Amino acid sequence: MAHTPQIKIPATYMRGGTSKGVFFRRDDLPEAARVPGPARDKLLLRVIGSPDPYGKQIDGMGGATSSTSKTVIVSKSTRENHDVDYLFGQVSIDKPFVDWSGNCGNLSSAVGSFAIASGLVTNVPQDGMAVVRIWQANINKTIIAHVPMTNGEVQETGGFELDGVTFPAAEVQLEFMDPAAEEEGGGGAMFPTGQLVDELEVPGIGTFRATMINAGIPTIFLDAEELGYTGAELQEAINGDPAALAKFETIRAYGAVRMGLIKETSEAVGRQHTPKVAFVASPIDHTTSSGKHLTAGEVDLLVRALSMGKLHHAMMGTAAVAIGTAAAIPGTLVNEMAGGGERDAVRFGHPSGTLRVGAEAKLIDGEWSVTKAVMSRSARVLMEGWVRVPGDAF
Missing domain, CATH: 3.10.310.10 (Diaminopimelate Epimerase; Chain A, domain 1)
Structure with a gap:
């Protein structure tokens, strides 16, 4: 009986703020998954280990919580005055779908670091602060990440403490520009009902x-x-x-x-x-x-x-x-x-x-x-290499 072998896809497992997720460069994904659609969703579901009726995501990279059932796709931006495009997929734990309707603010703090470390952004200082302009493709907004650099590499260690994260790390400041979301059907209004309460x-x-x-x-x-x-x-x-x-x-x-x-x-x-x-x-x-x-x-x-x-x-x-x-x-x-x-x-x-x-x-x-809106988070690489999925998973 013939068996479909696993394929391996370059990936990085990162913590960003109080979340964790699997990060991909878009061009590293199998061709069918480089564009929105069922193939992409099926691939990411299999990577994370969903849907899992046991609610544990044992057969995947997910951690069986909303904070750890996440995926990120990053690519060079063709948009003026932006360095990279960032797409976030929230993977359901027990149902077969990926929700693309919003951003993840915690993982946003890891996008600039990932973009620099993976070669998508190269015009950065040897030491000091790299400024990475990110286009958040889920909600069509700009995020500016201030990523510390030391000796030409992203600085991940430091003394910044973030409640909800056990160990200190380097501080990454995020600026969410014009953060009022433009949601379909919501008219783009900050208060869609027209009322504060x-x-x-x-x-x-x-x-x-x-x-x-x-x-x-x-x-x-x-x-x-x-x-x-x-x-x-x-x-x-x-x-x-x-x-x-x-x-x-x-x-x-x-x-x-x-x-x-x-x-x-x-x-x-x-x-x-x-x-x-x-x-x-x-x-x-x-x-x-x-x-x-x-x-x-x-x-x-x-x-x-x-x-x-x-x-x-x-x-x-x-x-x-x-x-x-x-x-x-x-x-x-x-x-x-x-x-x-x-x-x-x-x-x-x-x-x-x-x-x-x-x-x-x-x-x-x-x-x-x-x-x-401005806040500080931290981020670091937990593991990098390849993630493997069965070749017929998507």
């Missing part, structure tokens, strides 16, 4: 105050107290409660319809990556997932966010952009929980600790505009 009616569950914003990634912010939470919950409090997860998914589906991202709530099952749903609260003293005691005075507000149907262990980078943007705009739920008023930066608490993000917001002709 809406009454979101969810049949069978209730009506909730919600700030629905397109910035970094489409996000629905809710008041933790209205949901019966304090905002200091850790993963098990939510992920160990099937009724709570079902409630959040239903809220997310109805919010997606209100934001114009989908026409019917039934479509939400095929769009797991966006929008995100998060709940916010005023600060209280509490203990993080690492056992560290966090006092109310150390942060401006508390935020808990769900990704791919589960509470995130820290904070998605794109959701952090949404938090920073909403916090900068008086009248949103996020701004309210942070104490109100005008601000150009916010420090928020998440399950693993804290994160600071800045945003520049301006009111122009009655419409809010954000020119950029």
